[in-house]
Amino acid sequence: TTGLMDNFTAYFGRVLSNSFYPVLHPAIGVGSAFEGWSPREQDVVYRVLVPMAPPQGHSFHLELDSAGHRHGRNFRVHVQLECTCGREQQAGNMLCFLHHPEEELRSNQDPSPLDTLCTDSYLDVHKTARWFYRLVRAAWPALPQSHNWHLTLLPTRRSCQFKVSNGTDSFRIEVLFGVRRDDSHVFVSSQTREAYTASTTWPESYAVAEAEFFKHIARQAPPDSLHLKCLQFFTRLQLGFSFSTYAIKTIVMHLLNAMPVSSWRRRDLLLRLVDISETLRLCVKAKRLNHFIVGNWRLPVDIILPEDVHRAKTPNLFHHLQQQPAAHRQAICEYRLL
Structure with missing residues (x-):
């Protein structure tokens, strides 16, 4: 499972290197399957958290939801543009999102995550999950595991779940997305603790800790x-x-x-x-x-x-x-x- 996620991460790094989608870091195994104590060995879900960092020209700002929540604290991830005018020469053909006309940006540059993954400038869990599903589907044929294993994507809204099987063995994997708080082992993540969670809500997660x-x-x-x-x-x-x-x-x-x-x-x-x-x-x-x-x-x-x-x-x-x-x-x- 870890090897499969490493292969996915390497592929994502190649195809996203010049894009303005979030930068994906190596997956971190969390939960009972990786800790070694799964209650039901026949129903094991290999859960991983993929840390995300802002792409060039953008920054992530975590905003605490002021409403009290008994099950834990919730955050929103505010995506903001940063001036890159002084770095345009080093960044090749990149145009500053803040100081170039919208028409020029639309014609010459990939869209900002503000246009693709956000709702009202806040990172949207549902849009992020749909984007990741598309990445997994596109990456699978290029991975060595695809020669002997079959991929089945499973429907979820706040994560990316899929099953890989080869006729004899089967593994279920759930990919969560998260933004690290400072340099700690605490993240805000797409995993939810309640029946309904707004798409721009990212609960604080202690799974990595x-x-x-x-x-x-x-x-x-x-x-x-x-x-x-x-x-x-x-x-x-x-x-x-x-x-x-x-x-x-x-x-x-x-x-x-x-x-x-x-x-x-x-x-x-x-x-x-x-x-x-x-x-x-x-x-x-x-x-x-x-x-x-x-x-x-x-x-x-x-x-x-x-x-x-x-x-x-x-x-x-x-x-x-x-x-x-x-x-x-x-x-x-x-x-x-x-």
């Missing part, structure tokens, strides 16, 4: 560490219950961060499973489960966060248990069944 955390643990863990097996076991166990896979993952990340990685060896399996179960019980009782990334000052130093994410009030993933007594009673009942 979480993937970096699992890499950090893997570098330190002994060869017989079972931390991923513990996580996989519990996420499979809770299928059919109201506890989300993300809640179980958050509990395991907190425990991994709080105790030595050497305490997750095979001989400690039962103790760690009890720890996960007891932590879930205490969180349900307290109606509180702290987000692992936001507001956490105890993260490893190699996980880089924007200052406002570091200093933010830690969201409560069990907020709904505080607001809905019936949901709290159900959670207690389901924990006992678990």
Whole structure:
């Protein structure tokens, strides 16, 4: 999967090098398939995030949505033109979008993303996804994988999903798009957390930071560490219950961060499973489960966060248990069944 996305990225780099579409950086694997603990191995989705940078003559400015959102913060990506008059000689035939007449620009230069991928000067997720679908369809025949694999594009609005199969094996891949916040491991991304999200809304995503955390643990863990097996076991166990896979993952990340990685060896399996179960019980009782990334000052130093994410009030993933007594009673009942 990683090799396939590397081939796509190399192709995109060649065909987009002289265009004014966003610059696409190498894909970053995120989520359970790349972290090594997929709950349903038969339904694995290989999810990657493709970082985007502004093309020449443009800049991206992230604007925080002032409306409060319990599930996380939302941003908009404002695309602005930059003067390139002083760089026109070095940039070859490029004309400055700000200071050349529109008629001359239309006749001699590819359009700006403001005209192709934006709505009211804000980067549009739906238009970006449609553009990426066209790129994938055009790139596929040129890739070595196309000789032995069949590509099927799957309909989605806020990402690009496709399946590759060869008659025996099949892989499903979801490509998300994101803009990095500063030089951190936090992005605003096309992935949505709610049933409806406006096309110019880009939710803040911590998926890359979480993937970096699992890499950090893997570098330190002994060869017989079972931390991923513990996580996989519990996420499979809770299928059919109201506890989300993300809640179980958050509990395991907190425990991994709080105790030595050497305490997750095979001989400690039962103790760690009890720890996960007891932590879930205490969180349900307290109606509180702290987000692992936001507001956490105890993260490893190699996980880089924007200052406002570091200093933010830690969201409560069990907020709904505080607001809905019936949901709290159900959670207690389901924990006992678990």
